Amino acid sequence: MKLEGAFTVAAPRSTVWENLMNPDVLARALPGCEKMEPNADGSYQAELRVGIGAIKGTYSGRVEILDPVPLEHYRMKVEGKGTGGFVRGEGTLTLSDSGPATAGASAPARTIISYRGDAHVGGLIASVGQRLLQGAAQKIVGQFFEAFAREVLSASQASGAAPASGPVAPSS
Amino acid sequence: MATAPLLGQRIKRKEDPRLIQGRAHYVDDIKLDGTLHMTFARSVYAHARLKSVDISAAQAAPGVVAVYTGQDIKGQLGFVPCAAGIEGLKVPDHPCLATEKVCYVGEPVAAVVARDRYVARDAADLVEVDYEPLPAVVDPEKALAPGATVIHPKLGNNMAFVATLDHGDWKALDADKSLKVIKQRLINQRLAPISMETRGAIASYSPGEDTLTVWSSTQIPHILKTQLAIMSGVDEARCRVIAPEVGGGFGSKLNVYGEEGVACFASKKLGKPVKWIEGRRENILGTIHGRDQINDVEVYVQPDGKVVGLKCRTIADLGAYHQLLTPAIPTFTALMILGCYNIPNVFVETTGVFTNKMATDAYRGAGRPEATYIIERAMDLVAQELNMDPADVRMKNYPAPKDFPLTLATGVTYDTANYPKTLKKVLKAAGYAKLRKEQERLRKKGKYLGIGLSTYVEICAMGPSSRMPAGGWEYGSVRIDPTGKVTVLSGTSPHGQGEETSFAQIVADGFGIPFDDVTVFHGDTFQVPMGIGTFGSRTTAVGGTAIYQAVEKLKKKMARIAAHKLGVKPSELRFSDSKIQTADAANSVSFGEIVGEAIFAKQLPPGIEPGLTEQCVFEPANFTFPFGAHVCVTEIDGDTGEVHLRNYFAVDDCGRILNPMLVDGQVHGGLAQGIGQALWEELVYDETGQVTTGTLMDYAIPRAHQFCWFDNEATETRTPVNPLGAKGIGEAGTIGSTPAVVNSVIDALQPFGVRHIDMPLKPEKIWRIIHAQRAGG
């Protein structure tokens, strides 16, 4: 399953990058994340309770950040198992500057996080959830970025009124 | 004769009252004291090494009696058997529970036995498997490429076999520049059989007697008994298999499954009955699949439409392991690839390939739907290429009725046929000429009507023993008890087709006694001493003949006794109206009286043994070759690509018809499944080997409301292969219908220049073609 999209966060790149590298922020932003602890090899052990409507599942696994190029991009690798199967995903998060919403040099900085990845689910979810899978994955990704943007904003609230963060509309 | 013969009549099914009222007993309805319930933890990976299987939590769950892994059964339970005999066939070890690695999603990894099925199911989730994922081999063509991951390293590569059938002068054909060569790749998608009753088994081992009794939802109780004896190590004489009521199988229960083996193993270990009932999700993942071939076809055709050569390179996706007949199925495709046409040159190369999927095996039609699809799509491609009417192309290539028996370039000898007759009949029923005019009219209005033909021949009544791995004969016996009631035993094991009725018709007609006086039993290996089973449209033609001949033997004996009593010659006597009488009815004795004479044995003529029981093991000299012609009329919604079935006309010839209602039932169900393949059904593995159509919410089996009315007719061309003259009808509908539907849709899309679309014909595929044309102008 391909996952692709972009999300704008109303903060400068350096702030966004710092937060993206901060496991505590990631843990708070990941929907249903109950635990995220560092492993010896630099990866993280995570436990997630994923729930959409009546559907609920518990997954435990590893989150790994690979090849970070500061302020530019990194790869994220996720492996988890739980509720009748497993989830594996790998993707790249890339940062870029967003042009200010309105012209003017004083407009606050905004950063676009683009993500592009591939997720595989195995077992139960793969074989019975096909109809809802894409929607569910998008919803979870969306929830993550919304929560992430909130985290970034609440950290940098002192910097004054920020323009809205939000998904970048699909170009069509 | 006073009583009307029962054969040929629409007699209601004897078995229906108990089935309709829910009073029949399927495996799950059988309750034995102390039964334990088994469920399986199954692989979630298509291909992975088992690093560890931790069963401790499952074992500790309250109510769990035992948990077994592949390590526990190693050396104590035999491999899942494969009976296919193909030269050079590679047969991988196929343990009932995975031992070192898993090779498809759904492969059993551990068996949990508990006091009830709920506890067992919950505990199965507690089995902790540590997998080391391996690359999944999903695409059978890539599986053959050098450097591909090898699923069974001991076998060297993923090629299970290559079988070649070559009968032709290709040099001459290739040199003949007047010939056109039409090439097309056809994909016959993977399907799930989806019988209404899933699989299930109870194994009950008695340690004192050292006997093993297995109730299984199977089509082959006798073969299963032999195989389970071998696998479990119980003396075959002490093994008994019972197929109780079986709720369909469509070939999927013509098999020996690992789960049945594990049930025997567990019962033997625990000394208690062990029941396993498959769930629907398991049924889709872990019961054999059907079809899954890629066929690259080349047709050599003269300018006048006469086809002179057919080449086909087939890649058959066998899945990870062989089940009972897995590799044999695609070889049936090769055998029947010429269809109704006497094409002198044929070349078929079939490559069987291992992939990380469930095994394919016999699914209704088993190789012949693929053959029919190939040849019938080819005939339409010829018609399209040469701008001829598809009916004319077919007529041009049929052998004449007088040419039969006819041996084709494939080496197969067809018994009897009249192909022009069925085609003419179906064209008349459909109003073919009028339809073509309507089509032309509608096209001018931008509406798309499709008219699709398919004329098929299938290979049935399997079959001569020389061609069948476990023998192709069938057993039947007839016994008359003192009250005059007749007990019929059949070695076949019908699973819903209605042979309790047709067999009773044969027997009642033979003896001239009431239909209700005849009871047919099958499926219990302690009751029926030998048998092969139900598959390959053999049950009536082979199994019915065995019974017919047992009746004839018994009639001879009864006639001798009656003749002795009446003072006439046995040859003068006829059986009718519950009497045995001379042709002029002047001398007669009641059927019951002769039954008494024979059994109480007071005044038997010399040399006659007491009792009335005879048996016959019928060995057919050949297969039979039923045939037919179908027309499917579709309308395509040009805006959305949706296909609407408007009419379906079928003329089927299954030889002599014993009960037209049973034939209709078989044809209707077969059509539904064949049309289902063309339009809806598709078992999908994604690129990592996950099944993405794992429920009936995703895998589209056909529903009654999706169909138009089926207009069925029949012709009756009897076979000389058996004395009943019956050929078989179990699979015809499935075989004939799929290409008729596809040909119809392609025909509808002629204004768009469409040559071929692979199944299933989902609306989006069709819309994309129309849309591209409209957009491109």
Add this chain to the structure above:
Amino acid sequence: MIAQPFEYHVPKTLAEASRLLAQFGSDGKILAGGHSLVPMMKLRLAAPKHLVDIGRIAELAYIREDGGKIQIGSMTTHYKIESSELLKGKCPLLPETAREIGDAQVRNKGTIGGSLAHSDPAADWPAAILALDAEIQASSPRGERWLPAQDFFVDLLTTALEPDEILTAIRVPELPERGGDAYLKLHQPASGFAIVGVAARVALDEKGSVHHVAVGVTGVASKAYRAAGVELSLRGKSPTAKRLEEAAAHAADGIEANGDLYASAEYRKHLANVYVRRALEKAVERGGGRA
């Protein structure tokens, strides 16, 4: 296909149901017919520890007229709606939609409230409820409130219901004068769910122009939606065939469509256009206009 263990509770009154729901919190789940929830439980995708079956609360199953509107109790089965003479006469969109749901067994047991609260992205009711500007009643120990349909569907399988709220009724306006309704659907052949389902209500003024139009679309996106662009381009206009087609072309404007094995996102968007056009044509025709 065996669910994880759960406790089953059968309250006799709404108050008792609310109390149980509050007691169990996130471990509890309302059973309201069960034709979405129970299959998910059998697949072990859902595993509530407590099921509170409100299907036996008689006061929740009714269809009645109420001051120019029709109110339907949430435990009214699809079949009761399909066969309601009152609705056939005064709000025919609902019976027409009910007829397209699942199969006879599903319609006999499944309820409108259960379906709405589940908010399956391909369920039929959301399209109709949106097109009717229906109101949805949510009840909790804190009291009752009515939510407009447009606020009710939040996201995939997610509604505006609070955890302690039970969906108790749906209120729909009657078909206005010179009004017409239609529900059209392409069924997914396996599930029977909508690949696309379009509910339209159109009302014409005396001159035959469109003075009211509402179009609900299900099956296309992660939740059902109102095709606002379609409505905007049609309101106040004469519903000629050409105009309907032009309007319908906005059926999926700004919508992120779902793609799955059966239909890609692009195809779903296209289907939305076609089915919206056809539903509008039918609704206009039924409203006495000529498409």
